[in-house]
Amino acid sequence: MARVVVDVMLKPEILDPQGQAVQRALPRLGFEGVSDVRQGKRFELEVDGPVDDSALARIHELAESFLANTVIEDFTVKVEEVKAEAGK
Amino acid sequence: MSRTPLDTVEHAAATPDVELPWAELGLKKDEYERVVEILGRRPTGAELAMYSVMWSEHCSYKSSKVHLRQFGEKAPESDALLVGIGENAGVVDVGHGYAVTFKVESHNHPSYVEPYQGAATGVGGIVRDIIAMGARPVAVVDPLRFGAADHPDTKRVLPGVVAGIGGYGNCLGLPNIGGEVVFDSCYQGNPLVNAGAIGVMRHEDIHLAKASGAGNKVILYGARTGGDGIGGASILASETFDDAKPSKRPAVQVGDPFQEKLLIECTLEAFQEKLVVGIQDLGAAGLSCATSELASNGSGGMRVTLDDVPLRDSTLSPEEILMSESQERMCAVVEPEKVDRFLEICDKWDVIATVIGEVTDGDRLEIYWHGGKIVDVDPRTVAHDGPVYERPYARPSWQDELQADDANKLPRPSSADELKDQVLKLVASPNQASKSWITSQYDHFVQGNTVLAQPEDSGMIRVDEESGLGVAIATDGNGRYAKLDPYAGAQLALAEAYRNVATTGAKPLAVSDCLNFGSPEDPAVMWQFAEAVRGLADACQQLGTPVTGGNVSLYNQTGEVAIHPTPVVAVLGVIDDVARRTPVAFQEEGQLLYLLGDTREEFGGSAWSQVVHDHLGGLPPQVDLERERLLAEILISASRDGMIDSAHDLSDGGLIQAVVESALLGGKGARLVVPDGLDAFTFLLSESAGRAVVAVPRSEEVRFNDMCGARGLPVTRVGVVDGDSVEVQGEFTLTLEELRKAHEETIPALLA
Numbered sequence: 001m002a003r004v005v006v007d008v009m010l011k012p013e014i015l016d017p018q019g020q021a022v023q024r025a026l027p028r029l030g031f032e033g034v035s036d037v038r039q040g041k042r043f044e045l046e047v048d049g050p051v052d053d054s055a056l057a058r059i060h061e062l063a064e065s066f067l068a069n070t071v072i073e074d075f076t077v078k079v080e081e082v083k084a085e086a087g088k
Numbered sequence: 089m090s091r092t093p094l095d096t097v098e099h100a101a102a103t104p105d106v107e108l109p110w111a112e113l114g115l116k117k118d119e120y121e122r123v124v125e126i127l128g129r130r131p132t133g134a135e136l137a138m139y140s141v142m143w144s145e146h147c148s149y150k151s152s153k154v155h156l157r158q159f160g161e162k163a164p165e166s167d168a169l170l171v172g173i174g175e176n177a178g179v180v181d182v183g184h185g186y187a188v189t190f191k192v193e194s195h196n197h198p199s200y201v202e203p204y205q206g207a208a209t210g211v212g213g214i215v216r217d218i219i220a221m222g223a224r225p226v227a228v229v230d231p232l233r234f235g236a237a238d239h240p241d242t243k244r245v246l247p248g249v250v251a252g253i254g255g256y257g258n259c260l261g262l263p264n265i266g267g268e269v270v271f272d273s274c275y276q277g278n279p280l281v282n283a284g285a286i287g288v289m290r291h292e293d294i295h296l297a298k299a300s301g302a303g304n305k306v307i308l309y310g311a312r313t314g315g316d317g318i319g320g321a322s323i324l325a326s327e328t329f330d331d332a333k334p335s336k337r338p339a340v341q342v343g344d345p346f347q348e349k350l351l352i353e354c355t356l357e358a359f360q361e362k363l364v365v366g367i368q369d370l371g372a373a374g375l376s377c378a379t380s381e382l383a384s385n386g387s388g389g390m391r392v393t394l395d396d397v398p399l400r401d402s403t404l405s406p407e408e409i410l411m412s413e414s415q416e417r418m419c420a421v422v423e424p425e426k427v428d429r430f431l432e433i434c435d436k437w438d439v440i441a442t443v444i445g446e447v448t449d450g451d452r453l454e455i456y457w458h459g460g461k462i463v464d465v466d467p468r469t470v471a472h473d474g475p476v477y478e479r480p481y482a483r484p485s486w487q488d489e490l491q492a493d494d495a496n497k498l499p500r501p502s503s504a505d506e507l508k509d510q511v512l513k514l515v516a517s518p519n520q521a522s523k524s525w526i527t528s529q530y531d532h533f534v535q536g537n538t539v540l541a542q543p544e545d546s547g548m549i550r551v552d553e554e555s556g557l558g559v560a561i562a563t564d565g566n567g568r569y570a571k572l573d574p575y576a577g578a579q580l581a582l583a584e585a586y587r588n589v590a591t592t593g594a595k596p597l598a599v600s601d602c603l604n605f606g607s608p609e610d611p612a613v614m615w616q617f618a619e620a621v622r623g624l625a626d627a628c629q630q631l632g633t634p635v636t637g638g639n640v641s642l643y644n645q646t647g648e649v650a651i652h653p654t655p656v657v658a659v660l661g662v663i664d665d666v667a668r669r670t671p672v673a674f675q676e677e678g679q680l681l682y683l684l685g686d687t688r689e690e691f692g693g694s695a696w697s698q699v700v701h702d703h704l705g706g707l708p709p710q711v712d713l714e715r716e717r718l719l720a721e722i723l724i725s726a727s728r729d730g731m732i733d734s735a736h737d738l739s740d741g742g743l744i745q746a747v748v749e750s751a752l753l754g755g756k757g758a759r760l761v762v763p764d765g766l767d768a769f770t771f772l773l774s775e776s777a778g779r780a781v782v783a784v785p786r787s788e789e790v791r792f793n794d795m796c797g798a799r800g801l802p803v804t805r806v807g808v809v810d811g812d813s814v815e816v817q818g819e820f821t822l823t824l825e826e827l828r829k830a831h832e833e834t835i836p837a838l839l840a
Contacts, residue, residue, distance in 0.1 A: 010342075012401075013314060013315035013316070013401055014314075014316070014340065014342050015311070015314055015316060015341075015342040015343075015344065015400065015414065015415070016342075017342070017344035017346065017347070020344075021346075024438075069202070071201060071202045071340055072202060072205065072340050072342065
């Protein structure tokens with residue numbers, strides 16, 4: 001079993017009101033020195049079976065058509081091996 | 089990184105042979121040559137950016153201008169009109185010192201690309217037009233048109249659009265009180281997302297978009313400027329002037345309703361303290377539009393330092409800054425001694441505000457970047473003297489054939505059972521079905537002044553709590569009628585909106601329109617447009633309701649196929665006391681149902697012909713504007729004097745559709761009797777214009793009949809409010825339960 005992580009971010013030139021709200025809140029809370037914040041989404045997909053090229057292609061497809069709105073968002077796909085749990 | 093030298097005015101004059109990407113920016117060869125002629129040299133990149141966006145169809149109305157003039161030339165005398173066409177929005181006097189501003193605009197293309205943000209920023213844009221007039225926005229309306237209800241792409245576009253409108257409008261705290269939702273396969277690749285807004289102010293608070301008084305400061309305030317919505321400019325900036333720039337920028341703009349809310353409050357507070365000489369919102373064409381329009385409407389020139397514009401993305405080129413359509417920005421002209429106070433107010437509301445220039449005593453618009461002068465133009469040539477086209481137009485060859493394909497000759501139901509089935513099918517069809525699944529996603533009652541909202545005939549807002557003074561607005565348009573006859577179709581759109589306003593008890597005062605058509609380069613489309621404008625201008629003249637402003641959206645087509653010509657008309661009305669309004673819902677059993685107006689065999693473009701026969705042909709219903717005016721007067725008087733308890737205008741779907749809606753909303757049935765001289769089918773389903781059905785308490789029967797008789801309005805008793813079914817005597821009975829299921833389950837089943 002493996003974990004595939006899909007990170008979705010607004011494209012750099014698209015306005016990010018949420019990120020801006022976080023950025024504006026930081027100095028109020030005493031955290032200085034952060035000039036910009038952009039907020040994204042992270043999806044962790046637990047995949048049955050081996051993560052081979054065809055599995056990745058499927059994940060790419062589902063990310064493109066469902067997880068991300070590619071008109072305004074970019075996404076990246078990366079594989080994370082899950083450590084076998086003890087006792088299994 | 090090697091940079092090409094800054095393309096200043098001086099540089100442009102010295103390098104006349106540099107090729108500019110005018111064609112990629114959408115300019116025609118002769119338009120580009122005209123720019124060169126105006127300037128007496130080649131334009132700089134920044135100047136070219138400004139001319140190209142301001143001379144685009146969207147901003148310059150170059151194809152439609154010659155026709156739109158009729159709205160001014162034929163404008164009826166109206167004491168109510170305070171500000172007419174040409175400003176951000178028209179303003180109408182509604183009495184008691186109050187003025188109301190309203191306007192409808194399109195956001196069709198962006199909403200197809202990115203439904204949520206496209207629709208959301210459509211709401212944001214129209215609301216800023218209202219603020220720019222000095223008014224507090226009080227309500228929005230959204231006339232929407234999508235492809236076939238069961239098409240998969242409709243399921244992509246519609247929920248996004250609806251969520252976007254709700255998301256933005258609800259966050260702003262503005263009630264959504266009206267609009268329409270129409271499905272037709274002609275809008276499949278080109279949905280129409282029109283947005284309207286209403287604002288209220290005192291007469292003395294009206295503000296205009298002009299920059300006067302040399303030395304006055306130009307302040308840009310609101311959101312930072314980013315790379316949003318830069319269409320053609322990316323080509324200009326990234327490929328020609330600086331190859332090292334990030335690749336293309338998206339045309340999608342993302343809105344931030346909370347920023348817009350701050351902008352509303354901050355602007356109104358500045359108005360309150362009389363700090364503002366002139367104001368303009370930044371919409372299409374962004375700073376190019378705001379600076380050139382403010383300067384050309386004022387007395388002097390303007391000097392702007394583009395380096396002072398607060399940026400979200402420091403890599404933007406000056407051309408991109410000028411063309412950016414970043415949302416939630418406004419531009420104000422403020423006297424120097426009031427600048428500090430203005431900035432203080434912006435700071436209080438957490439709104440970024442920057443002095444970016446000043447009004448000069450010259451007549452040039454000059455823009456500087458890194459110390460170099462990159463724009464030096466007569467602002468009028470940018471904002472007002474764009475190209476004007478007398479595009480060829482011709483009645484399409486298929487028009488005769490379409491009109492000859494008479495819907496009155498379609499097979500009609502041959503038995504009572506068949507009629508019943510067709511009625512049930514009609515009220516369940518996507519266009520006639522309840523839209524509450526959509527409209528319930530919008531906030532209707534926030535702010536506490538909403539008197540009527542969908543599915544009433546018009547939305548109504550209380551303006552003055554003491555007197556009960558209110559305004560009503562209705563938007564209507566029927567692309568099927570307009571396809572059959574664009575002249576009559578536009579008049580029918582106006583007649584229906586006018587009737588809808590009067591049905592709720594308000595007096596129609598003024599009109600705004602959103603004219604959605606295909607490509608103006610197609611003579612057939614141009615003919616449709618010319619006919620629709622002529623029809624609307626003639627009808628406005630006759631009804632005494634001037635057009636105060638609006639918007640034209642062209643190129644609504646997929647490949648060679650244009651949408652139905654779709655003039656959407658908004659009518660604004662005033663009511664002295666909103667407590668006197670007339671609702672759609674039946675109120676009390678035993679009340680008598682009267683049909684006002686004449687019913688003829690008119691099925692061309694009807695809902696019946698679409699639902700039962702999938703047919704479009706023949707002629708739309710006959711237009712009789714004097715009758716519309718008389719009907720409106722009767723409905724208003726009857727409402728004011730308490731002679732009717734409910735009323736519903738008759739339009740698509742005819743009488744049965746109206747009665748079913750009133751019955752379902754009131755939870756009370758009706759018994760209908762087919763009047764003498766009419767067959768049941770025509771009685772129930774014809775779409776003759778100039779009609780309404782009203783419920784009259786028995787105590788008012790004589791008085792109401794006398795009034796109609798004295799004024800010469802045909803009135804026919806057609807039934808009574810009664811029971812828990814809709815019964816057409818001698819024909820069929822449908823229980824409210826059956827009808828409710830049919831009417832209310834369609835839309836959620838298709839889209840939820």
